[in-house]
Structure formats: structure tokens, C-alpha cells
Amino acid sequence: MTRQRGLKSLKSRSTELETPELAYQYALRLLTGRDYTVLKLRGKLTARNLTEQDVEATLLRLQRESWLDDRRYAVRFAESALSNGRFYGPRLRQEMRRRGLPVELVDEILKIVSGEYDEIDQLRSAIDRRYPGFIFNASSDKEKRRVISWLQRRGFGISAVMRILRETV
Numbered sequence: 001m002t003r004q005r006g007l008k009s010l011k012s013r014s015t016e017l018e019t020p021e022l023a024y025q026y027a028l029r030l031l032t033g034r035d036y037t038v039l040k041l042r043g044k045l046t047a048r049n050l051t052e053q054d055v056e057a058t059l060l061r062l063q064r065e066s067w068l069d070d071r072r073y074a075v076r077f078a079e080s081a082l083s084n085g086r087f088y089g090p091r092l093r094q095e096m097r098r099r100g101l102p103v104e105l106v107d108e109i110l111k112i113v114s115g116e117y118d119e120i121d122q123l124r125s126a127i128d129r130r131y132p133g134f135i136f137n138a139s140s141d142k143e144k145r146r147v148i149s150w151l152q153r154r155g156f157g158i159s160a161v162m163r164i165l166r167e168t169v
Helices: 002-009 020-033 038-046 052-064 070-084 090-098 103-114 119-130 141-153 158-167
Strands: none
Touching: 020 038, 020 052, 038 052, 070 090, 070 103, 090 103, 119 141, 119 158, 141 158
């Protein structure tokens, strides 16, 4: 008997049956830490054993009160990724889609944000931050491949990468 009671206390909080108000409070706690997309927050709420109707009601309430906004999330994510040099071009598009943002919203935000950032400047900045003092012509083939691969994984096009690297003689 005591053994069962002990097991009951080990039950995870995320598997307890939730009420809509508790779900709303949980979602607010999550959103105070960082932004979420509707899709990601839906997944977190669904894991809390809520009915689909309660999940939708909670999401609609959060959107109505401006706590949850995919557009705001997309703009912040894109600006952060571009300014920090984490992602650019097709890679940025892929990362935004992976986070559950709709295609139309991703296209719209990328048109707006990409006009503010120049690929060549971003490329130079990324090289200077990651590989200060890198000289393309003086480097080994292995080092060249490593730098080029790193830049391509960030989403920079190979033609822009090669043009900039050849300029740094």
C-alpha cells in the first residue's frame, strides 16, 4: 500500500489532468521565459493531457491577449539569426519552417528582414568573427574546405563565399 502511494507521488506533473485555467497559467509561465510559435505551444499543451478543445481555447485566448503571436516570433527570430550570423538565406528559411511557422509568413518576414541585411556584409562579419586573420590563399585545402563548409551550413551561397574569400588575399 505504501509502495503504491510512493509511486503516485512520483507521477510527473506533465501527465496530470489539467483544467483550462491551469493550462492558461502554464502557457503564460512558458511565454514569460521566451516566445513560442502556436505549433510548439500546442505541442506543450497537448502533452499536459488537455482535450483538443481546451488546447484550442487556451491558444485562442493567448492570441487574443497578444501573448502568443507567430508574426512577432518570426520577426524576432529572423532578426536575431541574421544579426548574430547564425543563419542566412535558405538556411534561415529552413530553420523558420522547422519551428512551425507557416510558409506564407516565412516568405513575408524574409522579404522584410532580408532588405535590412546585406549578404556580403554578413558574410564578411561571419568570417571575421569565426576565423579572424583567415587568408584564403595562404591556407591549406583542408582549412579552406572547413571554412567554406561552415559558411555554407549557415546558408551563404557558394558564389558569394568564394568571391569574398578570394578577396581576402
